[in-house]
Amino acid sequence: MTKYTVTFLPDNKTVDIDSNITLLEAAGKAGVIINSLCGGDGLCGECRLQVKKGKAMADKNAISFFSKDEIEHGYVLACRTKVEDNLVVNIPLKSRVEQEKILMEGTAFAYGEPEKLVLHRSSHEPVFSLDPIVKKVYLELPVPTLEDNISDIDRITRELHKVSNYDKFETSLPCLQNLTEKLRSHHWKVTVTFARRNGVGRILQIEGGDTSDKHYGLAVDVGTTTVVVQLINLKTGKIIGVKGSHNLQVRYGEDVVSRMIFACIRGSLAPVHQAVIANINNLAHALAEENHVSLQDITAIVAAGNTIMSHFLLNMTPCSIRLEPYVPTTTVYPQIFAREVGIAINPEGILEVSPSIASYVGGDIVAGVLACGMADKPEIRCLIDIGTNGEIVIGNNEWLVCCSASAGPAFEGGGARNGMRATGGAIEKIEINDGQVSYQTIGKIKPRGICGSGLIDLIYELVRNNLIEQHGKFNESVKTNRLIKADGELRYILAYPDETETGQAISISESEIANLIKSKGAVFAAIKSLVDYVGLNFAQLETIYVAGGFGSSLNIPKAIGIGLIPDIDTKRIQFIGNSSLTGARMSLTSIPAFENSLKIARRMTNIELSNYAPFMNEFIAALFLPHTDAGLFPSVKYLR
Amino acid sequence: MTKYTVTFLPDNKTVDIDSNITLLEAAGKAGVIINSLCGGDGLCGECRLQVKKGKAMADKNAISFFSKDEIEHGYVLACRTKVEDNLVVNIPLKSRVEQEKILMEGTAFAYGEPEKLVLHRSSHEPVFSLDPIVKKVYLELPVPTLEDNISDIDRITRELHKVSNYDKFETSLPCLQNLTEKLRSHHWKVTVTFARRNGVGRILQIEGGDTSDKHYGLAVDVGTTTVVVQLINLKTGKIIGVKGSHNLQVRYGEDVVSRMIFACIRGSLAPVHQAVIANINNLAHALAEENHVSLQDITAIVAAGNTIMSHFLLNMTPCSIRLEPYVPTTTVYPQIFAREVGIAINPEGILEVSPSIASYVGGDIVAGVLACGMADKPEIRCLIDIGTNGEIVIGNNEWLVCCSASAGPAFEGGGARNGMRATGGAIEKIEINDGQVSYQTIGKIKPRGICGSGLIDLIYELVRNNLIEQHGKFNESVKTNRLIKADGELRYILAYPDETETGQAISISESEIANLIKSKGAVFAAIKSLVDYVGLNFAQLETIYVAGGFGSSLNIPKAIGIGLIPDIDTKRIQFIGNSSLTGARMSLTSIPAFENSLKIARRMTNIELSNYAPFMNEFIAALFLPHTDAGLFPSVKYLR
Secondary structure: OOEEEEEEEOOOEEEEEEOOOEHHHHHHHHOOOEOOOOOOOOOOOOOEEEEEEOOOOOOHHHHHHOOHHHHHOOEEEHHHOEOOOOEEEEOOHHHEOOOEOOOOOOOOOOOOOHHHOEEOOOOOOOOEEOEOOOEEEEEEOOOOEOOEOOOHHHHHHHHHHHHOOOOOEEEOHHHHHOHHHHHHHOOOEEEEEEEEEOOEEEEEEEEEOOOOOOOEEEEEEEOOOEEEEEEEEOOOOOEEEEEEEEOHHHHHOOOHHHHHHHHHHHOOHHHHHHHHHHHHHHHHHHHHHHOOOOHHHEEEEEEEEOHHHHHHHOOOOOOOOOOOOOOOOOOOOOOEEHHHHOOOOOOOOEEEEOOOOEOOEOHHHHHHHHHHOOOOOOOOEEEEEEOOEEEEEEEOOOOEEEEEEEOOHHHHOOOOOOEOOOEOOEEEEEEEEOOEEEEEEHHHOOOOEEOHHHHHHHHHHHHHOOOEOOOOOEOOOOOOOOEEEEOOEEEEEEEOHHHOOOOOOEEEEHHHHHHHHHHHHHHHHHHHHHHHHOOOOHHHOOEEEEEEOOHHHOOHHHHHHOOOOOOOOHHHEEEEEOHHHHHHHHHHHEHHHHHHHHHHHHHEEEOOHHHOOHHHHHHHHOOOOOOOOHHHOOOOOOOO | OOEEEEEEEOOOEEEEEEOOOEHHHHHHHHOOOEOOOOOOOOOOOOOEEEEEEOOOOOOHHHHHHOOHHHHHOOEEEHHHOEOOOOEEEEOOHHHEOOOEOOOOOOOOOOOOOHHHOEEOOOOOOOOEEOEOOOEEEEEEOOOOOOOOOOOHHHHHHHHHHHHOOOOOEEEOHHHHHOHHHHHHHOOOEEEEEEEEEOOEEEEEEEEEOOOOOOOEEEEEEEOOOEEEEEEEEOOOOOEEEEEEEEOHHHHHOOOHHHHHHHHHHHOOHHHHHHHHHHHHHHHHHHHHHHOOOOHHHEEEEEEEEOHHHHHHHOOOOOOOOOOOOOOOOOOOOOOEEHHHHOOOOOOOOEEEEOOOOEOOEOHHHHHHHHHHOOOOOOOOEEEEEEOOEEEEEEEOOOOEEEEEEEOOHHHHOOOOOOEOOOEOOEEEEEEEEOOEEEEEEHHHOOOOEEOHHHHHHHHHHHHHOOOEOOOOOEOOOOOOOOEEEEOOEEEEEEEOHHHOOOOOOEEEEHHHHHHHHHHHHHHHHHHHHHHHHOOOOHHHOOEEEEEEOOHHHOOHHHHHHOOOOOOOOHHHEEEEEOHHHHHHHHHHHEHHHHHHHHHHHHHEEEOOHHHOOHHHHHHHHOOOOOOOOHHHOOOOOOOO
């Protein structure tokens, strides 16, 4: 087999490969991450590369993704281009997966004094006592005598009974195997680390001396796009550090469906599993090093993610989730040793995964319900978590119903030529007044594209300025030189080539607007269907919590203006940021919170929208700005 | 370092070794097992070898174990002889650890019809339902639909709830990881194997199709001398096969104390642990092959052994058991995967170990109490299990007390020049009438030595014939040509050189008789102390059960005659054979029985005799044949 060398610019990473593999696969081997929404199907046009040296032919079907100029300048789709020469290729800005603005909570819990430890962040969050899922207790044991010669482990559990409320303890075999020397060489002073399983205290580790100060855990949000890890001091409940990174699974597809297709059909499960494990290990390692914490002293992890991500995390086949009737392997995950999936904390450390409800309503939403506290009070509230999937929960302390709708990648910057994720250079805020466009980018640098919140602003401003009609078509009667025809379609120019970092215009087309309207329509239809299903109207929702990847810079009135979010008093709408991570941390630091999450998962009724007839009507009615029923959006000002 | 070759006869096994190791160590490397009571301390004189070629010097301290003739013929102690030449050595019959008559139950449980399955063997055994600790259930699951799309594992447990009485199930991660394909490729027909832990059903294995017929377990008696394994059909409860072999740990010492010294001081724990694992694997493999059972279909083991053997089995340091205040690591052993200790059954198969009471009252005695049913009824009964340790239990369904006394190796054939274990060629029955000696050997072959039951008979016959006094000294006034002086001591000749296989006389000396009296004295003193402790007398014991390594051929009246067993009506004394193995099998095949063993262990009060003042007085009073208080043995006929 012929061998070729491929060098990827601008990082100058080189890899030697056999012929007959694609540039996207070569990038994977080189450790270079290229955007790929569709998982290598040639459908999304995200993995564009520019061939600088060597011969490479763009696949015929891929040509439609490029302008004539781009094709002349050597642009190809990485997934559709076989390597048949030694190549030097450049990864354009848009195709790079770079350090993004990752949604992380900024604020730590405020803990009270040890006597009355409570978790408390803001008004909406429920209060739980500090009672971590793994505990570490220092014991000074009485020395055995002939009158008191119970076994070594009974001597330990006799003391543990005094300081904990377990009726029974069980001990792992490794803990027992060298216990005798440990107790005696440390003069009967030991520190015991124990978790809880099935109501029994599970002794994980017995260390000589007093190590109870070194007691750490990780809260992990396993997002489809981003993985965020918090390092928590389990003695105090305080957040020590937080780090996030791109989900390395992106090389197997940008959305969960593409990754499932890779895991189940095109490739295999193992690399997808290993990618997210690498994420967690990298982040945990960096956090530990930065904060002078030993990975050995981390003995507990709670991870929250959607059902598919949870399956990937645990290396469980997700292959029946994708197809009707959408069945996951499990919704309640077993307590395992973190080492069983290759996470490099203390080998006796445990991993708990936030329970899911159904295939498309995951542990992230359960964690979100936990975090906002809506399941604890009689007032009826609503949680909307918008990502590639929009997940909706309505309920109170007596009932909870939820549903999920595929919003598509539009709000995460996919499906549009200039769409991008909320990272440096993304246009996040837009205003158009009297034909004048003003915008703001993340990082206050030259724009590279438009992220989700920017797209919402853009749609809102276009319709407010009468540049598009309420059904999303351009109003060609309005005079503006920003509306041009390119590659056979009308496009509205948001930023001219001289304004942008790429030197190419940033614009939006009619079909891209149509995609966004479909996305917002799906989310709103899901909310409306669920509200109708439970026999309520929007006015009866005491609070709407908005969470998710674009929530941090979302303009709520504009989101209402395009009909994404119900039109209620904006004072009753709260951002709760990364509620999945908050919920994971709550479960990590408080057994009552973790138990609450299991109760939430059991209590919540999932409405399968694909099986719920009114949803399609609601969806069609929502394909309008803001909605075909203007009465639903009384506050929207541009309505004529 | 110089290299030498040592060949061991008669098996002709050769090993190349470095200099500076002993012949005993060389034998270990060659896989040749040589008797060693003291674990290589040069104290027991059991590891005698005859050097046939090459030069080897007997250690000066070892000379006392040999006659002049033997030294001239090249006899050495393997443990005291460094290899400093190429050698050919012969292992004399007495030093060989050969296939012995291993105590195994002959009878199977008689099971009733499936509707009312009971375990029943004989009148004394309690009745338990067939309810094995690991179950295998075939399920035909309904195919999921949009209306019924619960997770795959919930679909399984929903059916399991209908056929079992667990409120909750937990599933191992490996079971979940490939569950999706398994269910679908087998058209929703699967067989689930599950155990019980902490009241929760623990799913161990999910197989495609109906494999519920292939459902096996092992009951294991981990004896100090012998390891016995029974293969059980867990669907029917029937015994399929049974095999026993020498405990391979014998190379590290014949008794538990020597093995602890090897594990903790002289050598290390690992080889002692691995030896008993090799025993179990060899026996399981042989049983499986012979009965056309796959090791993969064995998913449960219950093992019973003394506390030290249980520690060795689980690779737990036994080092504090040996020294005052005699503390074990644990008395209740965790349910583990058999693979965790290297036992090669199904990798998801579990191992349970019968719970112990204290360092010197082990799971074998708990299994014995379970097997004889004494803990279930109001009548007060006594269990005497005699091995290297004598273990005594008295009690009923309301109370149980136990104790343990070091009987020494006398009844297992140790500590006497012609003592041997109950194997082929051992004299097991003796009568002396009018100076005429008659005996019977195991296997009806030429005698090689005397085993425990033979020694009891011998002592009884010697005192009955007035050949020894009641304090154990030879009565030199009785005329017999069998009483001779050899190597400075009086010896009674039981078999002349021409009668024996070795061509050397089989005899007993005064000091060896003194040892036996000490052993029987310790056992009886323990029984008497315990009976006194609970404020009873022997007449109040409804039944005495006798179990242990020499029980199969024990002459009860003679055992009473020497004062080993209390003098009650022999109709009230029952042999129950290997009660440890019976109890292990009961626990394997019946959860109620296993739970009963845990209750027995919790209920039983251990009296530490080394800490109990009256014991020493009882011991001294028992150093007489049958006892200094003749009133305790009214039926003994030779009493004058």
